[in-house]
Amino acid sequence: MKDHDTLEHRLTQQGISRRSFLKFCTAMASLMALPPGTAPAIAAALAQAKRPSVIWLSFQECTGCTESLTRSHSPTLESLIFDMISLDYHHTLQAASGFAAEKSREDAMKDFYGKYLLLVDGSIPTKDNGIYSTIAGRTNLDLLQEAAKGAAAIVAVGSCAAFGGLPMAKPNPTGAAPVSDLIKDKPIINISGCPPIPSVITGVLAHYLTFGELPALDELGRPKAFYGETIHDRCYRRPFYDQGKFAKTFDDEGARNGWCLYELGCKGPTTHNACATTKWNGGAGFPIEAGHGCLGCSEPNFWDAGSFYTPLAAPTSNIGAIAGAAALAGAAAAVALSAADRAKKKSLQQTHEKLTVKDISN
Amino acid sequence: MKDHDTLEHRLTQQGISRRSFLKFCTAMASLMALPPGTAPAIAAALAQAKRPSVIWLSFQECTGCTESLTRSHSPTLESLIFDMISLDYHHTLQAASGFAAEKSREDAMKDFYGKYLLLVDGSIPTKDNGIYSTIAGRTNLDLLQEAAKGAAAIVAVGSCAAFGGLPMAKPNPTGAAPVSDLIKDKPIINISGCPPIPSVITGVLAHYLTFGELPALDELGRPKAFYGETIHDRCYRRPFYDQGKFAKTFDDEGARNGWCLYELGCKGPTTHNACATTKWNGGAGFPIEAGHGCLGCSEPNFWDAGSFYTPLAAPTSNIGAIAGAAALAGAAAAVALSAADRAKKKSLQQTHEKLTVKDISN
Amino acid sequence: MNPQELLLWVRGTGLQLATAVCVLGMTYRLLHLALLGRKKNLAEARGSEWGPGLRTMWRRSFVLPELSARGKFTVVAGYTFHFGFFITLLFLSQHIAMLRAVLGFGWPALPHSAIEIAAILTLAAMIALLVHRYMDPVKRMLSGFEDYLTWLLTFLPLLSGFMLLHGIGPAYTQMLTLHLLSVELLLIAIPFTKLAHMLTTFSARWYNGAFAGYKGVKA
Amino acid sequence: MNPQELLLWVRGTGLQLATAVCVLGMTYRLLHLALLGRKKNLAEARGSEWGPGLRTMWRRSFVLPELSARGKFTVVAGYTFHFGFFITLLFLSQHIAMLRAVLGFGWPALPHSAIEIAAILTLAAMIALLVHRYMDPVKRMLSGFEDYLTWLLTFLPLLSGFMLLHGIGPAYTQMLTLHLLSVELLLIAIPFTKLAHMLTTFSARWYNGAFAGYKGVKA
Secondary structure: OOOOOEHHHHHHHOOOOHHHHHHHHHHHHHHOOOOOOHHHHHHHHHHHOEOOOEEEEEOEOOOHHHHHHHOOOOHHHHHHHHHHHOOOEEOOOOOOOHHHHHHHHHHHHHHOOOOEEEEEEOEEEOHHHHOOOEEOOEEHHHHHHHHHHOEEEEEEEHHHHHHOHHHHOOOOOOOEEOHHHHOOOOOEEEEOOOOOOHHHHHHHHHHHHHHOOOOOEOOOOOEHHHHOOEOHHHOOOHHHHHHOOEOOOOOOHHHHOOOEOHHHOOOHHHOEOOHHHHOEOOOOEOHHHHOOOOOOOOOOOOOOOOOOOOOOOOOOOOHHHHHHHHHHHHHHHHHHHHHHHHHHHHHHHHOOOOOOHHHOOO | OOOOOEHHHHHHHOOOOHHHHHHHHHHHHHHOOOOOOHHHHHHHHHHHOEOOOEEEEEOEOOOHHHHHHHOOOOHHHHHHHHHHOOOOEEOOOOOOOHHHHHHHHHHHHHHOOOOEEEEEEOEEEOHHHHOOOEEOOEEHHHHHHHHHHOEEEEEEEHHHHHHOHHHHOOOOOOOEEOHHHHOOOOOEEEEOOOOOOHHHHHHHHHHHHHHOOOOOEOOOOOEHHHHOOEOHHHOOOHHHHHHOOEOOOOOOHHHHOOOEOHHHOOOHHHOEOOHHHHOEOOOOEOHHHHOOOOOOOOOOOOOOOOOOOOOOOOOOOOHHHHHHHHHHHHHHHHHHHHHHHHHHHHHHHHOOOOOOHHHOOO | OOHHHHHHHHHHHHHHHHHHHHHHHHHHHHHHHHOOOOOOOOOOOOOOOHHHHHHHHHHOOOOOHHHHHHOHHHHHHHHHHHHHHHHHHHHOHHHHHHHHHHHOOOOOOOOHHHHHHHHHHHHHHHHHHHHHHHHOHHHHHHOOHHHHHHHHHHHHHHHHHHHHHHOOOOOHHHHHHHHHHHHHHHHHHHHHOHHHHHHHHHHHHHHHHHHHHHOOOOO | OOHHHHHHHHHOHHHHHHHHHHHHHHHHHHHHHHOOOOOOOOOOOOOOOHHHHHHHHHHOOOOOHHHHHHOHHHHHHHHHHHHHHHHHHHHOHHHHHHHHHHHOOOOOOOOHHHHHHHHHHHHHHHHHHHHHHHHOHHHHHHOOHHHHHHHHHHHHHHHHHHHHHHOOOOOHHHHHHHHHHHHHHHHHHHHHOHHHHHHHHHHHHHHHHHHHHHOOOOO
16 A cells, blocks of 8 residues: 555556546646646656655544545546545545554554645534544544644645534534644645535645645635635626626526526625536536525535525624614613603702703703 | 337337436426426427428538537437438438439428428528539529428528528628528528537427427527527626626636637627527537637628627728728818818909808818 | 624624614614603694694705705705615615515615616715815815714715625625625714714604694795 | 628728718818918017917816806816716727727726726716706707707717616617617717817817917917
8 A cells, every 4th residue: 555656657557548647637737727838747747746645534524525526527537646645544435444444544644754644524523622523532633633743734625624614513512623723833725615626626636746835825724726716706697696687586587597696695705616617527517507506615604604595685693673672772761861851850940940951961 | 211100109119218308308498498387298299299201401501510410419319309300301311312312302292291391401502593502403492492382391400591601601602592581481490500509409399399380589580599698698708798807819817717708709799599508519618618709600691790800899891991091082172172262262352352251161 | 703704793793783773872862852842832733733744854855946055066966975875775686685684575676787877976976075075165164073974984885885796896705894894884873973864854854844834834 | 681780781881981971071171270271470470389379278178267157067067078988988998999900009998897987977977968958048048959969979879888888778789789870970970060179179279379379478
């Protein structure tokens, strides 16, 4: 399992032609909006890349991220790349189990100390000393801190690892936290999404193998090449937003005409991801193309950002009740102070003094 | 070749499941923007539809339309439908040749007089008695007029048959004309495009088989369901048009960012077709998705509508030369009339009369 | 606090706070005015109060000929701004979606291009009124800090909304946050500033009319 | 003639005709004015002609204090309309693409939202000026058929262009045809109407300045 031969050698072994490989590199370069001349450079670097050791830790998660990645739409090449770098430890994908599995993780951590990539999916429970999720008797927190020490960089795969995701949603019973809240001394790249787009992780790994460093990140630690624009920026329904044509229900005329889903709760305008351009399932489409608004799954706190079916313009808490209570309080104050004014007036009248504007409450 | 059994029977024979057939009917219903409830009606009608006799005549054309239709992206079902209705006569697709081929055409015209569908691709030369294109020694014009007599309806497939296309472009050496210019007493449906979208013709035929009549047409005789909106209306690059962000060359930053191709000559705003929604090659894309502006191939006279690479706003003829000539003419007129005025003034001065404003030229 | 959390706060707690301040303040002001305890008018009523009161509320909402001495500019720009503001506020589809979520019902929106025209004319009228306020010697003398403050608080929601719809400036998340914040600032300011005239102006007009009506004078 | 052929005609022959009429007419008018053959001024020149002429061309393009008697409204709306019209004409990307095709060179466009603001303000100013022309007794007396005609011919290209960009009204092909036709009507009308002032106004200003300059009077 530790034959660090080159990617080119492995590809040839697997019967992948150089033509297919170059096509893949060109697609990656265009996906990351690199200049066209970069494709050969990526090809040259990838072909000679030594297989880096990778440890993949899965914490509080639903395996959706792994499912998404292993079902990538052009599985031969992308899963090969993925496969090539991810064999040392992965709960779901590895053949080993029990002590043997833990042993291979410990060996990799020792042998490639300071050099391995740590991939994490799932959030980490921190409440009650993290006892809400343990593997081989050890808490997720413990495993993460141990593995992070020797990592060259950490890739947080999916919104749970990147931002806490569903486990961290209110009331967050396990005290779940994202990787970046717990590890502060390592470069962390967040590949958010529930699940993330398969080619985004492939792209990030190809970038790391080619240039030996992580790509440029936004303020939330996500690779700018993929999270630089919103769904709304590239949505094919955007013209209808600009014209003010909105579907009001999921089966009205507007919905049939493909109008904008803003009023049905689409979070596209505030969601940074590449769905609208890379699409899903081999380019078949993305949620909005299927007639459902964007949930905003690649943004922090998306489970707590109000209903998925409430327009972005709508308040996320009850305004009517507050307004009613405020009106009552205002009325009460007015009545009380007016009564005080009248009492004052009466007492002044008795002493034959006059009430002036300055005397009454304001 | 004349077994008029039902479509359902034939489908079963070919091993097509009822489920696939219903999927096809639903897709057709949604493509033609019919209410969802129509799909079962289409299925019921299609299943019981008798195979109508169809004669397909090819005139001045490049076989691109036939190529497009037979390479439809889900060939099993669509080509089956297509096949089912088109076997009586088709130059390219039929097995028969020579006298046998012409015989089968004549038999079909006689046996199904008044009931067969006539499909035409290619334009018809009319100059010099139409001698520029003949089949079996007879001119296209003659063949068309003969076949049109007994036709229930005529489907003009492709821009050549519908609007004259390339053969009719200036200087139109063969006097090429579209079907609608030559036949005035039959219902004609134009399925324009160079080539037309395969599923559009399948949709029109499915509509004819289901409802026994042609679908609603626009003022140019095209089915409204497919030609009711422009490419621009549904273009995924439309937001950039609305924001005024345009690619200036085919490889600048704007082009790489996927901005609008208007300034590179895209004719999307004035072109009615379904490319932006149905796409081509199994949904892989359409020209604008490949980075090239729309040529306007489904509109009349698209070969003569100025360069494919000139913006819609630009004049189609030389304005500079005209302006220069007009300036010279204006200057000459001013000099000549001023000279006349001066001469008049001089002669008036000699008779001691005065030149008034009324006397001078205007 | 990341941008999403900030947006969530302005859509939730922030909006609740602003609404509470605005509603409480305005209820207090209006009711306090009504309960001021004016002396009972002992004269016999020579006419009704309600009819003339309501009529005056209505009539004073339109320019009377004798008022055009104020200058055509102020009248035209002022009406453009007030009408444009309320068209933008009440007939933009996004605003209706918001009001529907709060009130439980909505109404048809105007097309975006109509809103755009209203918004641009409103912004232009407000800028013209500001310039006029500063250039005109009399108006300038009469203007204090509060006049410029309320102008700014009214202008910001319009400007940020226009930028949001046109994709000008920061990303949508940040721009929507700024727009909502500017609205909340405006809501909070209403009861404490001249902006309260949006309600008191009508009660004042009613009072004038009712007073005249009671005396049997044509209001 | 189908819609595509009609569009092709207005983009081709129609535009050629309109340009020819406009250029021929304006060249004739300007040159004819220059060659009118005024009597030679026999007085000794007390100053230069060119300097004061150019200075007057420049100075009269801006409002002089003494002219504000014309009324602020006319001045503000008039300038808004003229500036807005030329911003829309010269800085919309589609117009630049057109001019580049004719002239062989172009320049950077303004963002669409800026053009939109200019266009809406221009349209509003024109409507306001029309209303004012009709309402103001003096202006109304002074106005004839030509004044309303030239207003309409100037308004139509702006309105049809706005509708074209916003997808209001008929399909793009028809709307573009209408927009180009309205522009061609305007071009044809220029030499025969008061619209010729777009060039003659500058020569007239120069003449005034030069005349004063020759006499040594401060222009």
